[in-house]
Amino acid sequence: MDKRKDPVYILSASAVGPNADATAAERRVLKTDPESCDFQDIVRQLTMHDFRRIGHFSEISVTGSQIAIRRMAHPISPNTGIYFSTGLGEVKKTVSMFEQVLGHEEGLVSPYSFVNSVSSTTSFYVAKAARIESRNITVSQEELSFEIALRLAQTDIEDGTVDCALPGGADELSHPRSEHMRRIKLEDRQIMGEGSGWLCLGKNSRNAIGELLMVKEIPAPECLCRGNGDVLSEWLNVAADAISPWITEHEKTYLLPGFRLDKKHIEGLLNRLPQAEIKNYLKYCGCFHTAAAFGIASVFDQPHSEPALYFHVNSNLYGRTMVVGVRAFPAQP
Amino acid sequence: MSNKGVNIIGIGAVSSCGAGVKTLVEHIREGLDSTSLVSISPSIPERFKVSFIPGREEAVKRAKTAEEFIDAVILKAVNEAMIQAEADSKFLKDCALIIGSSGFMLEAEIEYRIKNLSPKSLIGEQKGETMPAPLARLGAGHIASRIARRLGINGPVITITTACTSSANAMLAAGGMIERGDIKKAIVIGAEFISAVTVSGFNSLMLLDPGGCKPFDADRRGIQMGEACAAIIMEKKEKTSKDRYSLCGWANLCDTHNVVSSRLNGASAYDVMLKAIKQVGIEPRDVTAIKAHGIATPDNDTAEAGGISLLFDGAAPPFTALKGYIGHTLGACGAIETAAFIGCLDAGFIPRTFGFSEIDPAIGIAPLKTHLDAKRGYYLLNFFGFGGNNTSLVLRYG
Numbered sequence: 086m087d088k089r090k091d092p093v094y095i096l097s098a099s100a101v102g103p104n105a106d107a108t109a110a111e112r113r114v115l116k117t118d119p120e121s122c123d124f125q126d127i128v129r130q131l132t133m134h135d136f137r138r139i140g141h142f143s144e145i146s147v148t149g150s151q152i153a154i155r156r157m158a159h160p161i162s163p164n165t166g167i168y169f170s171t172g173l174g175e176v177k178k179t180v181s182m183f184e185q186v187l188g189h190e191e192g193l194v195s196p197y198s199f200v201n202s203v204s205s206t207t208s209f210y211v212a213k214a215a216r217i218e219s220r221n222i223t224v225s226q227e228e229l230s231f232e233i234a235l236r237l238a239q240t241d242i243e244d245g246t247v248d249c250a251l252p253g254g255a256d257e258l259s260h261p262r263s264e265h266m267r268r269i270k271l272e273d274r275q276i277m278g279e280g281s282g283w284l285c286l287g288k289n290s291r292n293a294i295g296e297l298l299m300v301k302e303i304p305a306p307e308c309l310c311r312g313n314g315d316v317l318s319e320w321l322n323v324a325a326d327a328i329s330p331w332i333t334e335h336e337k338t339y340l341l342p343g344f345r346l347d348k349k350h351i352e353g354l355l356n357r358l359p360q361a362e363i364k365n366y367l368k369y370c371g372c373f374h375t376a377a378a379f380g381i382a383s384v385f386d387q388p389h390s391e392p393a394l395y396f397h398v399n400s401n402l403y404g405r406t407m408v409v410g411v412r413a414f415p416a417q418p
Numbered sequence: 419m420s421n422k423g424v425n426i427i428g429i430g431a432v433s434s435c436g437a438g439v440k441t442l443v444e445h446i447r448e449g450l451d452s453t454s455l456v457s458i459s460p461s462i463p464e465r466f467k468v469s470f471i472p473g474r475e476e477a478v479k480r481a482k483t484a485e486e487f488i489d490a491v492i493l494k495a496v497n498e499a500m501i502q503a504e505a506d507s508k509f510l511k512d513c514a515l516i517i518g519s520s521g522f523m524l525e526a527e528i529e530y531r532i533k534n535l536s537p538k539s540l541i542g543e544q545k546g547e548t549m550p551a552p553l554a555r556l557g558a559g560h561i562a563s564r565i566a567r568r569l570g571i572n573g574p575v576i577t578i579t580t581a582c583t584s585s586a587n588a589m590l591a592a593g594g595m596i597e598r599g600d601i602k603k604a605i606v607i608g609a610e611f612i613s614a615v616t617v618s619g620f621n622s623l624m625l626l627d628p629g630g631c632k633p634f635d636a637d638r639r640g641i642q643m644g645e646a647c648a649a650i651i652m653e654k655k656e657k658t659s660k661d662r663y664s665l666c667g668w669a670n671l672c673d674t675h676n677v678v679s680s681r682l683n684g685a686s687a688y689d690v691m692l693k694a695i696k697q698v699g700i701e702p703r704d705v706t707a708i709k710a711h712g713i714a715t716p717d718n719d720t721a722e723a724g725g726i727s728l729l730f731d732g733a734a735p736p737f738t739a740l741k742g743y744i745g746h747t748l749g750a751c752g753a754i755e756t757a758a759f760i761g762c763l764d765a766g767f768i769p770r771t772f773g774f775s776e777i778d779p780a781i782g783i784a785p786l787k788t789h790l791d792a793k794r795g796y797y798l799l800n801f802f803g804f805g806g807n808n809t810s811l812v813l814r815y816g
Contacts, residue, residue: 167672173557174521174579186459186618187530193459199619200677204521204558204579204749205805212806213674218686221672221807222587225521225579226559233576237591244598268556308572374557403563405575 093242094293095411096159096249096285099152100383101145102370103258103279107152109386112369118262118277119371124148131155132214140201142175143210146255149281150211153251153382157285158292165285166220166247169208170234170254172227172374173268177259178202207255220247228345228399230254231282231378232407236300242286254375255281270402271372275344278371282378292417294385298394298410301327305404317353320406325357327408328396332360336392336412339364341380343399344372354398364395381409388416422698423666423814424596428503428651429757430495433744434469434644437494443761446743446769447789453630453642453745458617466621467630468612469644469745484528485564491647492565492609499605499649507570514573514604516592517562518585520749523613525556565607573601579749582713582803583670584608585648586752586811590668592652603653608753612645616748623678625715631746633712633739633771634723634785636778640715644745648753663760666796667700667812669693674806679717684724686808691729691798694810698796705735706795706815707768709759710785711802712739713746714773722800723781738786742773752801756813759799763792763815 101107103119105127124144128136131151139147146169154161178201182194200206208223220241224234231254238250258279259265265277286297303323306316332338338361342351355361366380377397384395393413400406431438434452435445445452453467471491481487503509559577566575574595578588585608592604620626620641631642655664671693673686680686695702711722726734740755747754762769771785794816801809 171557172559179526182615182619183526183530186615187527193461194615194618194622196619196622199622200804202619203581203677203804204584205581205803205807206677208580209672209674209677209805209807212672216674218672218674218689218806220670221580221805222591222670223579225557225577226575227557227563230557230559233574237594240594240598240600244594246594302574304572305567401563403567405563 091243091288093239093286093288093297094290095295095297096287096293097153097156098284098294098382098385099149099156100282100379100386101149101152101280102379114368115276115278115371121258121279134214136210138197139210140175140178142255142257143201143207145257145279145281146207146253147210147214149255149283150251150253151214153283153285154215161215161217161285162248163217164219164247165217165249165251166238166241167208167212167217168222168224168234168238168250168252169211170224170230170375170378172225172230172256174204174225175202175207176257176268180259228343228374228401229405229407231375232300232409235409238286239297239300242288249285249287251283251285253281253283254378256373256375258373269374276371278373278376280370280379282380282382284382293414295414296412298331298412299408301408303327303406303408317349320350321353321357324354324398324406324408328358328410331394331410332358336394338394341366341395341397343377343397345400346398377409381411384411384413389413391415423655423664424593424652425655426650426663426665426760427653428499428505429760430498430649431646431754431757432471432491432495433646433754434471435744436472438498439757439761442758443765446758446762447765447767449772452743458621464628466626466628467642469642470612471645478528484525488522488525488561488611489565489568492607495647495649496569496605496607499651503651505651510569510571512573512602513571514576514592514595514601515562515566515571516576516578516588516604517607517609518578518588518749518752519558519609520581520584521558521579522561523615524611527613527615580803580807581805582748582751583801583807583809584749584752586801586809587670589650589665589752589756589811590670590809593665593668596652596654603651606650606652606753607647608750609647610645610748610750612643617643627714630773631714631741632773633710633714633742634719634778634781635774636776638714638716638719641713642741642745644747646744646747646750646754648750648757650753650757662816664814665811666814667694667698668810669697670809672806673808677806678804680721680802680806680808682717682721682724684721684728686806687722687725687802688728690808691725691800691810694798694812698812700796702729704796705798706793707735707797708737709755709797709799710737710739711800712741712771712785714741718802720781722802723783727783734783736768736786736790738769738771740769742771756799759797766792768792
């Protein structure tokens with residue numbers, strides 16, 4: 086078991102879906118690719134700032150982070166690191182910028198399009214809205230972006246670099262689907278999505294809603310398969326070995342499969358972990374690179390009456406896999 | 419001297435001065451100009467000084483795909499660093515790969531141009547497509563995944579994208595992971611390639627100086643765009659013959675004053691420099707010299723100089739800036755300027771500030787006008803970026 090030095094507690098969480106849904110009651114199962122919702126009023130209400138020049142991508146991110154902060158039982162520490170993650174970043178403003186500069190007219194880019202497309206802009210607005218001037222890192226590693234940001238947050242809390250951490254992930258969708266598919270390769274059956282997910286993490290267990298158990302990487306198949314072994318079965322062994330030591334008799338266990346995990350990997354894992362039940366969060370948010378952030382944060386949509394374990398598993402197109410484990414605490418009376 | 423930190427055992431660089439750290443250091447020693455004059459847009463008559471990697475235009479034309487050009491540059495820098503580190507493919511297996519870049523816009527731009535120009539796309543798909551081509555802007559992380567596979571790296575693969583502090587933060591992340599024992603070694607890569615879109619963006623903010631970069635100068639007007647790639651190999655600190663350079667302190671803070679500029683009074687620059695120094699357990703007076711960010715915009719140089727004056731209470735150590743030599747390489751500047759600075763120290767000198775000639779009375783302090791002899795000590799390296807993202811690193815030499 087990958088036991089860490091000290092427990093890292095989850096103090097609050099928020100998952101914002103494509104319909105600006107942020108609570109269990111607001112979740113809707115997506116039947117088709119969603120349209121983007123307007124978040125401007127929500128951002129204004131949450132922040133009391135007029136961030137009217139920020140793009141939709143930043144709006145989703147600021148909304149999610151602000152809701153997570155508001156759900157904390159205590160004011161957020163000024164020494165809170167922000168660990169933002171995204172697979173694609175600001176898509177719509179970037180595309181519009183390319184068209185302004187490289188299109189038929191070969192014109193100049195608007196300053197706001199440019200500033201919005203800069204990779205540190207969104208985490209700046211997240212920090213500004215939260216009035217946090219501590220560490221601020223943006224990670225972009227395709228399907229595993231959030232998991233890596235979460236690991237950096239976890240280790241920075243453990244070694245005392247920051248008192249608390251706000252790891253989050255966000256991505257936006259764009260239409261038409263055919264064009265968006267050039268940026269995120271999905272199967273026809275998969276609905277494209279967008280949203281953001283955030284966790285507030287700290288070392289103090291007071292009022293904690295859960296605990297971050299582990300963020301573990303499983304190497305690509307070519308590194309797993311020593312000799313003539315079966316790649317799938319070796320992957321299942323390693324993934325199940327990462328999860329099973331945490332499983333207890335008195336806690337329900339859920340598997341949260343990421344959007345790159347195919348049927349045979351999911352079924353194989355369920356065979357190895359017969360106690361686990363599937364929780365399909367993707368039906369609410371659709372598929373996007375940082376959907377893991379939504380999935381893990383949405384575990385806390387509702388208070389738990391009993392403790393439960395959740396394991397998110399996802400891979401990237403290069404075959405690397407990351408497993409995130411969290412324990413949800415029962416709500417305090 | 420403190421025994422904290424992680425060793426830097428290999429550096430490699432490709433910049434406007436050419437391939438190799440040695441070439442870069444020779445350019446810096448001789449003060450050679452490596453810029454080209456380019457036009458940004460048909461609607462702007464003025465031409466701008468830009469620091470391109472030599473031969474990039476031909477290389478881009480020759481390459482069958484954008485990735486061919488980008489990967490060739492990155493691998494050249496990695497190879498050089500590996501040779502210095504005496505590292506082989508076995509060394510790479512459990513290494514982490516951490517790339518810092520503002521986002522690889524050039525790749526998307528090349529594809530966009532290729533598809534717009536020719537229906538017989540050079541990237542081998544969408545044959546017969548008419549314009550405008552859809553933009554396949556993959557996220558910044560795909561380059562790291564690709565390079566890791568090419569190098570046979572099985573350790574963690576991470577891309578940090580915090581604008582101009584990207585590769586400085588990649589070093590900070592690597593340093594933290596190595597010090598905690600999460601990994602034993604890491605290759606940090608800073609890579610940035612000039613895109614017309616990025617140049618146009620900086621121009622729209624009126625942050626470009628057509629005449630080139632003049633850090634901290636009274637007549638400074640802004641940025642000189644640059645492109646570069648550098649690789650830095652870091653490993654757990656051990657007492658070996660390679661133990662000449664180590665990264666022993668680092669800090670990253672976010673200034674939420676304004677998305678494109680720091681607090682003018684220097685408070686944010688002061689905070690991040692002090693935090694990095696405190697991590698090492700030294701005092702400001704122990705700093706031998708500073709490699710400033712020195713972007714040469716009026717506001718940001720004022721803010722940085724203000725921070726230096728505050729921190730050293732009017733007795734600032736020698737400080738210099740490198741962007742006059744190689745341009746502002748955005749997300750790559752953390753790695754390339756660290757590699758260049760180490761190369762200069764190795765060659766026996768602290769470089770002067772190319773482009774600086776006249777002190778700005780509003781700043782009140784002047785960077786180095788002549789090269790200084792290098793000496794053992796602690797060097798503070800500053801990197802500041804859009805989004806208020808400020809990073810300071812402490813390099814120990816000797």
